[in-house]
Amino acid sequence: MRAAATNRAFDRVGTGGPDATFDRLDTVGAIKHLDPHESLVLEGDGADRLHRVLSGTIAGYKATADGRRQILAFFYPGDLVGLTVGERYAYSAEAVDHASVRSVPQARLRELTAAAPAMRDGLLEALCREVSAAQERLLWLGRKTARERLAGFLLECDSRIGKRNRDGQHTVPLPMSQLEIGDYLGLASETVSRTLAELVRDGTVEIVRPFSGVIIWDRRRLERAADEGGPSPYPAPLFSGS
Amino acid sequence: MRAAATNRAFDRVGTGGPDATFDRLDTVGAIKHLDPHESLVLEGDGADRLHRVLSGTIAGYKATADGRRQILAFFYPGDLVGLTVGERYAYSAEAVDHASVRSVPQARLRELTAAAPAMRDGLLEALCREVSAAQERLLWLGRKTARERLAGFLLECDSRIGKRNRDGQHTVPLPMSQLEIGDYLGLASETVSRTLAELVRDGTVEIVRPFSGVIIWDRRRLERAADEGGPSPYPAPLFSGS
């Protein structure tokens, strides 16, 4: 049972997605392996396939003519890449590290959704979560400081792929480079480095060397940093009045 | 036939949405009138209704504890506000000007979607467009200059609610204040004012006084401003090589 073995790779995905809903996708389509930075889909290309991440990390992004890049999402095992109603991909996607995906032809997908209403509901829900995630990010990029964005990012990564370690702390793997984190947060890579250094000086987090993740030492402070920005002025208001 | 009369209000919506798909929504739910700045839904509240804009403009937004605000979308007649799979609204929404909506209870909506597959497909498509719009905006907020964002915004407004006037130019109504435009583009209202003044100095657009919209005098230049930023260095590369 190869499918079952493959599935185990994302049993641990924590967002509580309707992952099980898409299990039957595992019976169709071809598996593709990607090297770091290898392209999976390109914005504007015909959206002939839907991709489900099996292992590794994929970055979805948009780019401007002059090379600026905005990463829209990091996709982890269980996530769907290239979901669209139109006939063209709305964004490009490439592997962050060594990754593998199962690519399901649109035609097969249509058959499956026609047969299984639960599948269609699953797609609706996945799409809904995608909207919600993108909108949350709009607040970050439009209105938050570098410190707030990075803190929010680390917490987001923790909830998706973080694990509690033997010391009771959470270790958050960061498979992407600081440049990619910057492209996700709308920051220069230098700013990511500096801001991360600040969180380390605080004692909020520790960097796993060589750079491959962080350990969260003071979650409370990290949460405060995520929606206040300041190093730690006064306890969070917690929506008391007004 | 009051429903038909109400419908006419958004016959002109230009995004080619599946508006007709939702016509049967017009047979259920109550019509609500909203004054400027009147709240329609609040983030976190129980998402017991889906709202369809009949007239006017609605702003969907998220806010931070300390009052910073990011407008996620402006909703025009025909648009759906409050679409979510979860049981809580993911964002707040309030009227920009005098507006009216039809509010359909979730229960009725479920009945309707159960009965009409086309309705469900319509929701899927609407959601998909919402993702796409949000992701495009991520690129703006993360990687574009004030000039690029504003130019892009004016073009977006034009394509949604702009009209060709007698002189052959496009007139774009802007029902929202410059503060609201700023909250949409992640800019201070002063920056909106200044940047708009720059486009006026260029001869790219003209402001309709009192401030209520713009006339686009040089669309080519506006398009260049939207994806280059610079006042007008050299003709757009148009993706020639690489």
Add this chain to the structure above:
DNA sequence: CGACTGCTTGAGTCTGCTCAATAAAGGTGG
């Protein structure tokens, strides 16, 4: 005809960017 709200414009500041130099990792071939 005032009072309010929203727009405009100026002056100064600041966050985050660019450019640049150095250090640390990772990969490759001898």
Add this chain to the structure above:
DNA sequence: CCACCTTTATTGAGCAGACTCAAGCAGTCG
């Protein structure tokens, strides 16, 4: 296994785009 080369991270110096604060103006509404 080591020397070499490339890529990525760190840190500093200076700059700039956009923000804040503030004053003045205009249009609207009671």
